[in-house]
Amino acid sequence: MAEHELGPKLWNYLTGGSDTETTLRRNRAALDEIMLVPRVLRDVSRVDASSSLFGLDLRIPVILAPIGSIGLLNPDGAAASCRAAEAFGIAAGVSVMAKPSLEELGRSFKGKHIFQLYIEGDEEWVRDIVRRAAASGSFGALCVTVDTAHYSRRDRDLQARFSPAEAIDRPNLAAGPVGKGGYRATFTWDRLERLCSWSELPVIVKGILTAEDARSAVNAGASAVYVSNHGGRQLDHAPSSIEMLPEIAGAVGTATKIIVDSGFLRGTDILKAVALGASAVGLGKLHGAALAAGGWKGMVRALEILEAELTIAMALTGCPTLSQVSRDVLRPHRLVRAWWGQSR
Ligand SMILES: Cc1cc2nc3c(=O)[nH]c(=O)nc-3n(C[C@H](O)[C@H](O)[C@H](O)COP(=O)(O)O)c2cc1C
Numbered sequence: 001m002a003e004h005e006l007g008p009k010l011w012n013y014l015t016g017g018s019d020t021e022t023t024l025r026r027n028r029a030a031l032d033e034i035m036l037v038p039r040v041l042r043d044v045s046r047v048d049a050s051s052s053l054f055g056l057d058l059r060i061p062v063i064l065a066p067i068g069s070i071g072l073l074n075p076d077g078a079a080a081s082c083r084a085a086e087a088f089g090i091a092a093g094v095s096v097m098a099k100p101s102l103e104e105l106g107r108s109f110k111g112k113h114i115f116q117l118y119i120e121g122d123e124e125w126v127r128d129i130v131r132r133a134a135a136s137g138s139f140g141a142l143c144v145t146v147d148t149a150h151y152s153r154r155d156r157d158l159q160a161r162f163s164p165a166e167a168i169d170r171p172n173l174a175a176g177p178v179g180k181g182g183y184r185a186t187f188t189w190d191r192l193e194r195l196c197s198w199s200e201l202p203v204i205v206k207g208i209l210t211a212e213d214a215r216s217a218v219n220a221g222a223s224a225v226y227v228s229n230h231g232g233r234q235l236d237h238a239p240s241s242i243e244m245l246p247e248i249a250g251a252v253g254t255a256t257k258i259i260v261d262s263g264f265l266r267g268t269d270i271l272k273a274v275a276l277g278a279s280a281v282g283l284g285k286l287h288g289a290a291l292a293a294g295g296w297k298g299m300v301r302a303l304e305i306l307e308a309e310l311t312i313a314m315a316l317t318g319c320p321t322l323s324q325v326s327r328d329v330l331r332p333h334r335l336v337r338a339w340w341g342q343s344r
Contacts (some may be wrong), residue, residue, distance in 0.1 A: 027263025068097025147207025268308025
């Protein structure tokens with residue numbers, strides 16, 4: 001996928017970050033600071049990278065991260081994400097902002113995906129949209145994104161006079177005073193706790209970057225913590241997800257699942273995340289670019305390439321299964337020495 005295929009506006013929107021884009025660049029730089037060490041003469045004739053997350057089977061430890069504007073990148077929107085995810089054997093995150101409607105999605109996809117919620121209304125609205133998501137039958141988990149209390153400034157979009165909120169079709173938000181009341185900014189830990197208490201789906205809290213907030217999420221009743229800086233699109237100068245992962249994994253313990261995203265593009269990146277305590281890695285920009293470039297089949301092809309890369313990396317580090325992947329496969333480069341001694 002190149003800029004000329006998507007057009008400069010959409011390309012810059014998809015690939016850009018907030019303000020100086022320091023966090024966007026840091027996501028890649030931090031992953032590159034971690035070395036993988038080869039281990040030899042172990043039987044790696046069979047490599048199995050499969051696992052599961054809330055009963056969702058994952059052929060590789062990857063999910064498609066939610067993209068509210070996915071309908072701008074592919075005419076079928078989140079239906080194309082779900083189709084690709086099912087064809088390959090992983091789960092897709094479906095943003096509440098995305099098209100098609102929950103009801104339409106429910107007619108084709110049963111029980112395999114993750115519904116991502118932005119708090120766009122009062123508590124009554126939240127209960128109603130979660131009930132609709134559960135009734136659709138498409139979802140095995142509910143992901144509440146909490147890192148966008150205020151939308152960031154993204155220079156590329158401002159320069160292009162591009163407003164994604166105005167450009168996208170949001171069938172799930174068609175009715176009511178939604179999106180106008182700044183509801184996201186009023187959502188606090190006590191409201192999260194209430195949501196977790198009545199949600200029938202396990203709750204994932206997305207956009208956590210500190211051990212303290214990870215502990216608070218677990219105390220509020222979350223079943224999983226999703227470590228993310230929104231792909232460098234929200235708080236500029238925030239740390240990379242990979243560098244915060246060890247301290248968060250140490251804080252929440254093994255009973256809480258951890259998902260991580262922001263900057264992950266390769267099988268070796270996924271191996272590093274698993275070694276540092278993640279159960280799954282989310283793909284954001286790669287999800288958008290692959291669906292834009294080749295539709296659901298292009299997404300499947302991208303996942304096949306990732307699987308090949310991950311399988312090779314597991315074999316060459318001497319790990320035939322994910323349960324054998326540990327910090328032993330890693331060595332610190334200069335950036336990561338600070339947390340190297342910490343354990344989960
Ligand atoms: C175009 C675009 C739209 C996004 N929309 C949403 C969204 O609706 N909800 C959400 O929780 N995250 C959203 N995200 C963030 C992704 O879910 C994910 O956290 C991020 O893209 C991961 O970083 P990566 O792009 O480097 O893989 C969006 C990201 C992009 C690139």
